[in-house]
Each structure stands twice: as structure tokens, then as C-alpha cells.
Amino acid sequence: MPDITNLSIVLAARPEGRPKASDFRIEQSVIPQPADGELLLQVLYLSLDPYMRGRMNAAKSYAKPVELGQVMEGGTVARVVSSRHPDFEEGDIVLSHSGWQSFAVSDGAGLRKLDPSAAPITTALGILGMPGFTAYAGLLTIGRPKPGETVVVAAASGAVGSAVGQIARIKGARAVGIAGGPEKCRFVKEELGFDAMVDHRATDFPEQLRAVCPDGIDVYFENVGGHVWDAVFPLLNEFARIPVCGLIAQYNAVGHDGADRFPTFMREVLSRSLTIRGFIQREFVEQRPAFYREMADWLAFGKILYREDIVDGLANAPDAFIGLLEGRNFGKLIVRVS
Amino acid sequence: MPDITNLSIVLAARPEGRPKASDFRIEQSVIPQPADGELLLQVLYLSLDPYMRGRMNAAKSYAKPVELGQVMEGGTVARVVSSRHPDFEEGDIVLSHSGWQSFAVSDGAGLRKLDPSAAPITTALGILGMPGFTAYAGLLTIGRPKPGETVVVAAASGAVGSAVGQIARIKGARAVGIAGGPEKCRFVKEELGFDAMVDHRATDFPEQLRAVCPDGIDVYFENVGGHVWDAVFPLLNEFARIPVCGLIAQYNAVGHDGADRFPTFMREVLSRSLTIRGFIQREFVEQRPAFYREMADWLAFGKILYREDIVDGLANAPDAFIGLLEGRNFGKLIVRVS
Numbered sequence: 001m002p003d004i005t006n007l008s009i010v011l012a013a014r015p016e017g018r019p020k021a022s023d024f025r026i027e028q029s030v031i032p033q034p035a036d037g038e039l040l041l042q043v044l045y046l047s048l049d050p051y052m053r054g055r056m057n058a059a060k061s062y063a064k065p066v067e068l069g070q071v072m073e074g075g076t077v078a079r080v081v082s083s084r085h086p087d088f089e090e091g092d093i094v095l096s097h098s099g100w101q102s103f104a105v106s107d108g109a110g111l112r113k114l115d116p117s118a119a120p121i122t123t124a125l126g127i128l129g130m131p132g133f134t135a136y137a138g139l140l141t142i143g144r145p146k147p148g149e150t151v152v153v154a155a156a157s158g159a160v161g162s163a164v165g166q167i168a169r170i171k172g173a174r175a176v177g178i179a180g181g182p183e184k185c186r187f188v189k190e191e192l193g194f195d196a197m198v199d200h201r202a203t204d205f206p207e208q209l210r211a212v213c214p215d216g217i218d219v220y221f222e223n224v225g226g227h228v229w230d231a232v233f234p235l236l237n238e239f240a241r242i243p244v245c246g247l248i249a250q251y252n253a254v255g256h257d258g259a260d261r262f263p264t265f266m267r268e269v270l271s272r273s274l275t276i277r278g279f280i281q282r283e284f285v286e287q288r289p290a291f292y293r294e295m296a297d298w299l300a301f302g303k304i305l306y307r308e309d310i311v312d313g314l315a316n317a318p319d320a321f322i323g324l325l326e327g328r329n330f331g332k333l334i335v336r337v338s
Numbered sequence: 339m340p341d342i343t344n345l346s347i348v349l350a351a352r353p354e355g356r357p358k359a360s361d362f363r364i365e366q367s368v369i370p371q372p373a374d375g376e377l378l379l380q381v382l383y384l385s386l387d388p389y390m391r392g393r394m395n396a397a398k399s400y401a402k403p404v405e406l407g408q409v410m411e412g413g414t415v416a417r418v419v420s421s422r423h424p425d426f427e428e429g430d431i432v433l434s435h436s437g438w439q440s441f442a443v444s445d446g447a448g449l450r451k452l453d454p455s456a457a458p459i460t461t462a463l464g465i466l467g468m469p470g471f472t473a474y475a476g477l478l479t480i481g482r483p484k485p486g487e488t489v490v491v492a493a494a495s496g497a498v499g500s501a502v503g504q505i506a507r508i509k510g511a512r513a514v515g516i517a518g519g520p521e522k523c524r525f526v527k528e529e530l531g532f533d534a535m536v537d538h539r540a541t542d543f544p545e546q547l548r549a550v551c552p553d554g555i556d557v558y559f560e561n562v563g564g565h566v567w568d569a570v571f572p573l574l575n576e577f578a579r580i581p582v583c584g585l586i587a588q589y590n591a592v593g594h595d596g597a598d599r600f601p602t603f604m605r606e607v608l609s610r611s612l613t614i615r616g617f618i619q620r621e622f623v624e625q626r627p628a629f630y631r632e633m634a635d636w637l638a639f640g641k642i643l644y645r646e647d648i649v650d651g652l653a654n655a656p657d658a659f660i661g662l663l664e665g666r667n668f669g670k671l672i673v674r675v676s
Contacts (some may be wrong), residue, residue, distance in 0.1 A: 008419075060609075083432075152627050156634060187416070224603075225601070225604060226358065229604075244604065244607050245607050245608070246608070247601075247604055247605060247608060248606065250601050251606070260597065260598050260599055260600070261598055261600035262598070262599040262600045262603055263563070263585075263588050263598075265558075265600055265603070266563060266567075266582065266585055266588070267585060267588065268421045268581050268616075269582050269614055269615075270584070270585060270616040271392075271398075271615035271616070272616065272618050273615075273616045273617050273621060274614075274615070275613070275614070275615045275616075276607055276612075276614040276615075277607075277611075277612070277613045277614075278607035278608040278609070278610065278612050278613075278614070280611060283577075283611060315486075
């Protein structure tokens with residue numbers, strides 16, 4: 001009776017460095033039943049995002065870690081299977097935070113009903129969801145690109161990066177993307193219309209980046225860290241703004257060798273009047289209505305395109321997530337759960 | 339005939355690490371004569387400021403370096419000795435940028451007439467000048483202290499730091515100062531009214547700082563760097579703002595050993611949504627009228643006090659400047675030139 005079994009993926013061990021399959025464990029359980037005021041959700045799609053790597057560590061980041069044996073956290077699109085909640089009925093499609101599992105009970109808090117006729121429901125996990133909003137709020141509030149300025153973003157074929165570059169272009173800035181491999185670079189430049197693309201795997205990546213940023217860099221949307229930062233840093237213009245929303249390249253890092261880059265960093269912060277600003281999208285919650293409105297328009301008018309990378313089956317989520325941290329995905333990574 | 343000799347101090351050698359006396363050279367020359375449209379200035383007071391250390395390096399910072407053999411740069415208060423310029427007359431007192439010398443010819447550009455009856459003319463180099471404005475603009479525009487928040491500043495008995503803490507208190511924030519030695523700490527707490535002071539020379543300085551910041555740090559006005567930063571960093575609250583106006587502790591540094599602190603720094607920027615913003619006061623030039631007005635009021639009502647450390651004789655400027663970088667001065671450092 002596969003339909004009456006809840007599958008979930010729990011954190012089995014805290015990874016040292018890059019996660020491996022054995023850090024996750026798949027578990028079966030009886031499907032929970034909603035009490036009065038609750039509803040039962042069947043997860044259709046699970047979003048996989050880089051921030052989840054942080055939750056696997058014991059240290060508190062901007063959110064509490066996932067405990068060992070606990071279901072991995074994650075944003076989901078789900079269908080209401082049965083409802084004892086006055087605001088929801090069977091068949092409703094909702095955005096929820098049900099995690100890496102196939103069924104979940106909810107009391108309705110934090111759910112957002114989706115209109116499947118307005119946009120594909122998976123977009124609520126990507127361009128019309130948290131990643132799209134991260135790009136929108138971080139770029140416009142912290143990055144503040146002006147017409148003619150140069151905006152650089154890495155992971156440019158990914159959920160956040162692809163939106164950053166396209167919004168930058170809507171605002172009249174030059175969008176320079178960075179991605180891994182010729183296929184992604186071609187896609188972002190040809191399909192998404194970035195002004196220039198650089199492959200960070202190229203041996204002369206820093207020189208290539210310099211060549212496509214002849215006027216320097218005014219906004220660097222930081223979502224990767226690592227060797228991309230090292231190539232970007234010397235090109236930052238006076239008054240450059242650096243929204244920091246992720247550091248995927250260093251999430252798996254276990255230690256650091258080499259010279260202390262911090263004093264040089266601070267000297268340049270001072271001499272070039274740089275702004276570095278870490279953020280998480282939820283601090284800009286008051287901008288969400290404007291985001292939904294503007295982004296829906298941009299999508300409707302074809303000003304913003306997006307790409308999804310959909311993996312089938314919850315059991316494949318760990319491998320897909322490990323691949324995400326290595327840049328194996330091509331577009332917003334989503335797991336089709338049921 | 340000492341009165342007809344111009345004394346100047348030129349950059350003799352680029353310092354490796356901390357400057358030494360032989361990096362400067364005193365020169366004598368004939369007093370220059372103003373051409374039509376020019377005026378001759380006799381320097382009364384020379385301001386010595388940490389930023390000058392940066393100008394002694396060959397590398398361009400936010401301003402061009404001083405060339406070898408060139409007169410050291412600096413802000414000055416001067417008297418007009420003779421004028422062939424329609425806007426100035428003999429006896430006028432002006433704020434100028436005449437550098438480390440006793441006489442200078444000017445075409446009038448950038449001069450600001452001072453009213454000796456409004457405030458002591460030396461204040462144009464300190465609390466009512468560039469250092470005071472650095473404190474004002476950096477704290478209010480970037481730091482934005484809210485009532486009840488904790489503002490920390492080092493070099494708290496100095497020209498910038500003392501103003502930062504006092505303005506923070508005017509805005510309803512708690513001011514925590516850091517200085518070197520009990521005398522300075524006592525002065526800042528007892529005389530300037532900071533809420534707490536910590537001596538950075540204490541062996542348990544980080545623990546002392548933590549103890550006087552029980553609610554963490556919301557604004558750290560960075561003007562020193564070095565081991566003060568290391569103590570401040572773990573105490574920064576979510577959404578803390580860090581205006582960076584100077585790094586005196588690392589100006590003399592020649593190299594760095596130890597672990598790379600940069601990845602940890604960026605991780606905390608992200609997880610605590612920190613803002614780091616380098617600045618130089620001139621970018622906020624449009625705020626200067628408000629500054630002159632507000633600061634004059636604060637001085638008049640005794641809400642802001644200041645302390646000057648006046649050294650006699652231009653020949654003593656190099657030694658005084660070397661001492662400034664070591665924290666030997668006590669208050670705004672000024673050289674009485676003539």
C-alpha cells in the first residue's frame with residue numbers, strides 16, 4: 001500500500017565538508033491525520049536550495065539547525081488532501097514549508113494558496129518564490145543598480161542569479177554573469193540575454209572577467225564566494241555595493257590555509273568606499289506584494305525567463321542536493337515528490 | 339632673517355611599516371610671493387591626522403600619494419599675510435590645505451574664511467572640521483544609531499572617536515568607548531560622559547568589552563582595525579552597521595600571518611546581516627551645512643566637548659605624527675606652526 005506510507009528524508013549525520021549520501025536517511029511512517037483545525041498536505045514539489053547546507057551544521061546561522069533524525073527542511077508546493085481547517089479545502093494547491101517528505105499535517109500557518117491558472121505552480125518555488133524575491137530585494141534595495149552600471153552575478157543560470165541579471169537589465173544596467181561550463185554560459189547569454197558571460201572553470205577566468213568589465217564592477221551580487229570573489233574583488237569600483245545572500249563555495253569548506261585576506265579586504269573597503277551587506281530575503285517582507293506584482297508582469301511580458309531542473313522522486317533528493325552544491329543542476333532545482 | 343624663510347617638511351622616504359624620523363626632511367626656502375589673483379598664507383596651525391599615513395605609501399588609496407620630495411599634505415588654519423585676490427584681505431583667518439609648511443601661496447580655491455569670534459580657530463581642524471564631520475556623517479548616515487542601541491568606537495579620546503560617542507548619546511544610544519590607558523579612559527567616561535570605557539591594553543580586553551556590551555553591539559564605528567576589531571566582531575548584533583573611516587592599527591602593517599579570517603568574516607556578514615561600509619567624509623559634502631549648524635549648537639549648549647593636544651613648532655610635526663599612529667596624543671593633535 002504505497003499510497004498510505006509517508007516517505008521522509010531525515011538528517012542522519014552532520015556532514016564534514018561536502019555532504020554525502022550517508023548523511024541522509026530515508027524513513028517510512030504512517031501518514032499523519034489532521035486534527036480539528038488542521039489539514040493534510042501531499043507534497044507535489046520540493047525546492048532544493050543552497051541555504052539547506054547551512055541547516056545541516058550544528059552551528060546556528062540565521063536559522064536553527066536541523067536536528068539529527070529530524071526531517072530536512074524545505075519549501076514545498078502541496079495539494080490539500082483533506083482539511084479540517086475553515087480556510088482550506090481538498091484540492092487546494094498551497095505553498096508550504098513541509099520539508100523533504102511526501103505528506104505533512106499543517107495548522108494553516110504560513111501557507112499561501114496558489115492559483116494554478118496564473119502561473120505554473122513550480123514557479124512559487126523559484127522565480128515567483130523565495131529565490132526570485134531574494135534576487136529582487138537584494139539587488140534593488142542593496143545593490144541599487146543605476147543605468148549603465150555593471151552588475152556581476154555568479155551561478156547565473158541558477159534560480160537567484162538568473163533573476164538578478166535580468167532585473168539588472170530591466171533597470172538599465174549591464175548584466176555580466178558567471179557560470180560553470182559552456183552550456184550554462186551559452187544559455188544565459190543567448191536565452192536570458194545577459195550582456196556577457198564568463199566560465200569560472202576557465203584557467204584564465206580572472207582575465208576573462210576583467211575583459212568583460214572594462215568599466216569595473218558597480219554591483220556584485222554575492223551568492224557563491226570562493227575563487228569567484230577573488231576575481232571580482234580587484235575590479236570593484238569606488239562606491240560598489242555587494243549584497244551577500246549566499247556563499248555556496250564555502251559552505252562545504254572545513255578549513256582555510258594561506259594568507260589572511262581580511263586586512264587587505266578592509267583596506268579596500270575603506271579606500272574604495274565599498275558597501276558589503278549580508279541579508280536574508282525575509283527582512284524585506286514588506287516588499288513582497290510589489291515583488292509579486294512586478295515579477296508577474298515581467299514574466300507575462302517575457303522580460304524575465306526562467307529555467308527549472310526537475311528531478312523525479314523524493315529518494316533522489318539527497319543526490320540532487322549534493323549535485324546542487326557542486327553546480328550540477330542547470331536551472332532552479334526542484335524535486336517532483338508525487 | 340628667520341621671518342623671511344619658509345620652512346616645510348617633505349616626504350624623504352616611503353616608510354616600511356611605522357614611519358621614522360628619517361622618512362621626513364625639513365627644508366628651508368624663500369617665502370613665495372603671490373601673483374595677481376593669489377594670496378600669501380602664513381600657517382598658524384597644522385592638523386595631524388591618521389589618514390596622512392596612507393598618503394606616504396606609493397599605492398593610490400582614495401587620494402593620490404604624496405610624492406618623494408613633496409611637502410606633506412595637511413589641513414591648516416592660516417592668516418592672510420598679503421592678498422592680490424579680491425575675496426581676501428590681510429588679516430583674514432582661513433581654513434586651507436596648505437600642508438606641513440609655514441607659508442603657502444593660494445589662488446583662493448577651497449579656502450574657507452573663519453570667524454575667530456564664533457569659535458576657537460583650531461576647532462576648524464577638529465570638532466568643527468574634517469574629523470568632526472567624519473564622525474557626524476559616518477555615524478548618522480551609515481551607523482544610524484537608534485535610541486537604546488549600543489554604539490562602540492575606538493580611539494575614543496581622539497578627534498573622531500570623541501565626537502562619535504557624544505553624537506551617539508545625543509541620539510539616545512549607549513556610547514561605549516575604547517582607548518589606550520587609564521587616563522584617556524577616565525577622561526572620556528568622566529568628562530565626555532560615555533556610558534562605558536574599556537582599555538584596549540588590558541590583557542582581558544575582549545572580556546571587558548563583552549561585559550560592558552550586555553546587549554551586543556549595534557553600531558561599530560571602525561577607525562582603528564587590528565585587535566580591537568577582533569574583540570568587537572563576535573559581539574556584533576544582527577543588522578549591525580559598521581562605518582569604516584580608518585584602520586590606524588593596520589596602516590603600519592607590512593605583512594600578515596595566521597589563518598585567513600576572510601571566510602569567517604563573510605559567513606558572519608551573511609548570517610548576521612551585517613553592513614560594512616567604507617567612506618570618506620567628502621562624499622557627504624551636501625550634509626556639511628547641517629553639520630556646521632548642528633555641531634555649533636551642540637558646542638554652544640555644552641552637549642559636545644572636545645580636547646586638543648597642541649604641539650609647538652613645525653619641526654616637531656614628524657615626531658608628533660609618529661606618536662599619533664601609536665596613540666601617544668591625547669585629544670585632537672594639532673601643531674602650532676607660527
